[in-house]
Amino acid sequence: MDQDSLPLVSVITPSFNRVDLLPATLNSVLSQGYEQLEYLIVDDGSTDGTWEWLNCVDDPRVKVFSHPDRKNRGQAASINLGLRYARGRYVVILDSDDLLAGGALAAHVQVMENTPSVGMVYGQGYAVDERAARLYKLFPSSHQEESDPNRLLLDCYIVSPGLCMFRKSVISKIGQLEETFRAAQDHDFVLRVAEVSRIAYSGVECFYYRKHRGTISANGQLSRWKNGFKILERAAVRYPYQRSTLRRRRAVLYFRLGQVYLEKGMYLKAISFFLTCSLLDPRRAIAVGLKGANRAEGAF
Structure with a gap:
């Protein structure tokens, strides 16, 4: 052309x-x-x-x-x-x-x-x-x-x-x-x-x-995962997502919040998020967390 x-x-x-x-x-x-x-x-x-x-x-x-x-x-x-x-x-x-x-x-x-x-x-x-x-x-x-x-x-x-x-x-x-x-x-x-x-x-x-020293900090990650819940709520209203998709996504978000609070040394709060995650979809949340631990900070 x-x-x-x-x-x-x-x-x-x-x-x-x-x-x-x-x-x-x-x-x-x-x-x-x-x-x-x-x-x-x-x-x-x-x-x-x-x-x-x-x-x-x-x-x-x-x-x-x-x-x-x-x-x-x-x-x-x-x-x-x-x-x-x-x-x-x-x-x-x-x-x-x-x-x-x-x-x-x-x-x-x-x-x-x-x-x-x-x-x-x-x-x-x-x-x-x-x-x-x-x-x-x-x-x-x-x-x-x-x-x-x-x-x-x-x-x-x-x-x-x-x-x-x-x-x-x-x-x-x-x-x-x-x-x-x-x-x-x-x-x-x-x-x-x-x-x-x-x-x-x-x-x-x-x-x-x-990847450089200015990439997202722990506080930035906290905002990201908290916003993840808002995004999930809005998505559920806009589009007919499968109920299992919404539940499993919520599990990952709780897992990610647990990781952030663990890094901050807030162990009781971290445990509470990990427990909530385990009730929703423990296998997937842990798998995603381990897979993404060393990957791009922007990844969800």
Whole structure:
């Protein structure tokens, strides 16, 4: 397909105090070789020089935004601001500390153009260290997408929206990200996409999740799992999930809370969550906890 006839892709990056990591993220987007691209970067009230650095970027594809009075309003609000200005047929949401793999945009545009019923496509990703050395891949070679919201709710295997390309028309249908969530809003978002459209797995290497000292703390994990219960309640109202899916998901959330409180040394509270988990689905919760112990912090 001729470059001029390709559909426009909007890449959106929310950024807060990432002046040390953002240059590599930006380079991974601008070096894609995909010409029909706009890169919207929303600064969320940074105080480390990010805003000043962004305003020195000299590339017509890059558009820089901030909230009124440069206030800090959170990641979801920053992404929503980007979405309001995005003109692309397709949207990629990339965190400011992560990277796109070369050719990711072109590969996923082709999937979307060839399968109009797909509202979201995602590919293979790797966790990498601060030097971008690979640590492990995010999906096994046997991974397949069933396009079943029950599986996505239960297993929460899409650890970051950076893996994905979304159809803008589907985003318009489901609405913006939930701004009251300061954690786990990405999981809620992809669930809502899966509830109204097909999702597909390309298998294309497309994304690198950077593990570094700034990744989610124990307090961040606590907010994430507490929000998990809110997401579960809302999902149960929106979509006819299987009752076993809801019960088993609740078990995992209790298990995860138990892990957080155990790490904090709050042993009685941790035990109470582990006991609740054991009444719901002990085998699965423990299996998921052990499997995810050393994996991406964003994983649900």
